[in-house]
């Protein structure tokens with residue numbers, strides 16, 4: 001009997017997920033829209049997101065178990081209806097796969113017509129920031145970044161375009177925020193955070209602040225931090241509540257839309273698909 005009940009619970013969860021009965025929520029945020037993506041669309045979206053006036057840009061990956069290889073994707077979507085306008089099915093040039101084992105794109109960030117993407121080598125000892133043309137998603141160039149602190153890969157990158165910097169943290173717990181010069185990705189400095197952070201999936205600059213998306217492990221309550229990248233002060237901006245323990249928060253885009261939404265957060269269900277959830281701050 002228990003098996004039958006759990007079977008029907010699973011079926012109900014599947015259909016409620018499919019038909020939008022349950023969607024992610026967030027404290028002090030109004031849910032404006034939830035875009036749900038399946039199949040190839042989900043694969044193109046599962047890891048990274050950023051935005052400009054007219055579009056969202058996403059990164060995703062798939063692992064082909066039998067072949068033992070990972071496949072990476074970049075996507076471009078209309079901001080008003082989340083329809084796909086472009087996809088790059090082979091964003092990592094062959095030489096970077098062959099020479100460095102680059103097989104993972106993490107968090108991404110947009111500035112001045114360029115998509116910046118965090119790309120890891122196989123053994124996490126070599127890390128890159130790849131640049132792509134936001135117009136057609138074509139590869140421009142790659143910068144090798146210091147692995148002095150990034151000894152477990154490069155999970156994300158966020159661009160402070162006004163001041164000409166790129167930022168990231170390592171994946172494991174650390175109180176070090178790394179700052180790179182945008183023109184050549186040389187290390188500009190290391191900012192000590194007021195509290196250590198871990199499992200940061202992605203970030204974005206907005207209005208002078210750095211917003212970071214953290215996956216809290218084994219929890220459906222994930223966290224968005226607000227960071228002062230000059231002083232290193234970290235505060236908790238808000239908490240998101242995901243629909244299932246199989247879901248994991250990924251990258252964030254912060255961009256004001258006409259409907260009032262500002263925070264656009266990916267969460268990835270390892271079984272079914274991807275939510276891109278659009279939240280508007282509730283004025284107090």
Ligand SMILES: [Ca+2]
Pocket residue numbers: 048049050107108109202203204251252253
């Ligand atoms: Ca981002």
Ligand SMILES: [Ca+2]
Pocket residue numbers: 215216217218219220221222247248249
């Ligand atoms: Ca979580």
